[in-house]
Amino acid sequence: MIRLYDRELSGNCHKIRLMLSLLGVEYEKVTVDTPNREHKSPQFLKLNPLGQIPVLADEDIVIRDSQAILVYLARKYGTEEWLPLYPESMAKVMQWLSFAANEINNSVFIARLYFRFQMDVDWQAAQIRSKPILNIMNEHLQNRNWLELEHPTIADIACFPYIGLAPEGKIDLEPYPHVIAWIERITQLPGYVNMPGL
Numbered sequence: 001m002i003r004l005y006d007r008e009l010s011g012n013c014h015k016i017r018l019m020l021s022l023l024g025v026e027y028e029k030v031t032v033d034t035p036n037r038e039h040k041s042p043q044f045l046k047l048n049p050l051g052q053i054p055v056l057a058d059e060d061i062v063i064r065d066s067q068a069i070l071v072y073l074a075r076k077y078g079t080e081e082w083l084p085l086y087p088e089s090m091a092k093v094m095q096w097l098s099f100a101a102n103e104i105n106n107s108v109f110i111a112r113l114y115f116r117f118q119m120d121v122d123w124q125a126a127q128i129r130s131k132p133i134l135n136i137m138n139e140h141l142q143n144r145n146w147l148e149l150e151h152p153t154i155a156d157i158a159c160f161p162y163i164g165l166a167p168e169g170k171i172d173l174e175p176y177p178h179v180i181a182w183i184e185r186i187t188q189l190p191g192y193v194n195m196p197g198l
């Protein structure tokens with residue numbers, strides 16, 4: 001049985017919950033008590049020395065990092081469509097995984113940390129950084145339904161939660177209509193599951 005070390009309000013964890021649900025893969029959720037710093041306990045650090053969730057354990061295979069877990073699930077449990085092997089297609093999907101881990105993480109994600117969790121972060125700088133990021137996505141999505149290829153891939157799943165949660169970081173999505181349409185498209189996928197704030 002797959003175990004997901006998880007927390008309901010984590011968008012990084014939600015990427016994995018969403019992917020598992022879209023693939024119809026059963027799993028067990030293990031809620032990590034982050035308010036009491038269970039993620040920094042010696043026991044948890046054995047699973048992920050970075051002390052972060054999500055972590056996925058598939059029998060004795062343990063993977064950290066939401067992007068890496070999406071790659072694992074797509075290759076192990078998905079059809080090739082979720083992560084194509086053709087060099088150009090694969091690289092185009094991977095560039096959005098990197099975008100999720102870097103650009104999205106350093107903008108909309110940080111702004112939400114302040115407004116949703118009252119964390120001591122530079123939310124003004126994060127909000128300023130969000131604008132070009134959302135503009136890039138909006139322009140890119142102007143003439144297409146999905147971030148790459150003609151169908152959803154793990155690129156969409158990796159970018160979706162924190163873009164959808166941007167309003168929780170007091171970032172208005174209204175100036176980005178193609179991003180809003182893409183969010184709605186994702187919510188209509190068979191097997192879609194929601195999280196609070198989306």
Ligand SMILES: N[C@@H](CCC(=O)N[C@@H](CS)C(=O)NCC(=O)O)C(=O)O
Binds near residue numbers: 051052053054
């Ligand atoms: N690159 C990691 C980032 C994971 C991450 O930032 N997780 C947060 C919860 S959403 C966490 O565990 N934060 C605690 C910490 O960094 O100490 C991923 O994509 O999974």
